[in-house]
Amino acid sequence: MTSSPTPDPDPDTTTGLEAGGGVPPGETPPAESSMPGAGPDETHNPPKGWAKAPLALIIGLAVVVAGFFLAYAIVLLL
Numbered sequence: 001m002t003s004s005p006t007p008d009p010d011p012d013t014t015t016g017l018e019a020g021g022g023v024p025p026g027e028t029p030p031a032e033s034s035m036p037g038a039g040p041d042e043t044h045n046p047p048k049g050w051a052k053a054p055l056a057l058i059i060g061l062a063v064v065v066a067g068f069f070l071a072y073a074i075v076l077l078l
Contacts, residue, residue, distance in 0.1 A: 018024055
């Protein structure tokens with residue numbers, strides 16, 4: 001049976017390692033920046049919540065539907 005070589009690099013021949021396996025300063029790339037700098041600057045923030053007209057339309061439609069079912073129930077009872 002043949003043994004396959006280990007996928008780990010040999011620490012004795014790997015560049016950039018100090019004795020004991022540490023990495024000296026400057027050998028690693030700089031850290032990445034955080035997320036706030038990732039996208040474009042946001043110049044327009046739309047208002048939060050519902051606009052008055054769509055909200056009034058939805059409430060009005062709900063009142064009409066509720067009124068229809070209330071009138072239908074009254075007619076059935078009479």
